[in-house]
Amino acid sequence: MSNKTRSIIKLVAIIVVVLCVLMKMSIIIIPVLVPHMFWMVVIAFGLLFIAGK
DSSP, X not given: OOHHHHHHHHHHHHHHHHHHXXXXXXXXXXXXXXXXXXXXXXXXXXHHHHXXX
């Protein structure tokens, strides 16, 4: 896996977690994603785990 791919995966994971935090703080509300916030964070952690060296 190239460094560019790792960087993109890490960026996606960070964006997902920031989105979940903003939804938890009621700054952004996306009704479809609210029930899945926990699993979104778990998937983001998995992406960071995969992208790590």
